[in-house]
Amino acid sequence: MSDTTLDVRDVPPSDRHPKIHDAFAALDSGDELVIVNDHEPKPLFYEMQAEVEAFDADGYAVEQRADDEYVARFPKQ
Numbered sequence: 303m304s305d306t307t308l309d310v311r312d313v314p315p316s317d318r319h320p321k322i323h324d325a326f327a328a329l330d331s332g333d334e335l336v337i338v339n340d341h342e343p344k345p346l347f348y349e350m351q352a353e354v355e356a357f358d359a360d361g362y363a364v365e366q367r368a369d370d371e372y373v374a375r376f377p378k379q
Contacts, residue, residue, distance in 0.1 A: 304330075309338040311370070319346060326354065326376060334361075335376040342366070343374050350376060 361377035
């Protein structure tokens with residue numbers, strides 16, 4: 303199992319989800335995509351849960367480290 307970290311805070315909002323989906327698709331089964339974001343990525347969580355079969359929603363976790371720093375873990379089955 304390995305982690306891939308993607309900091310999207312400097313990515314334009316309209317480009318974030320496609321970039322995240324591409325990075326998640328490139329993972330191997332059992333790997334985890336770690337997203338660093340400027341807000342809690344609840345909409346992304348629901349999108350992944352509804353649209354990405356390989357997303358392990360039960361293993362999802364998010365931690366707020368600062369007012370503008372959230373670290374979310376998106377595991378791949």
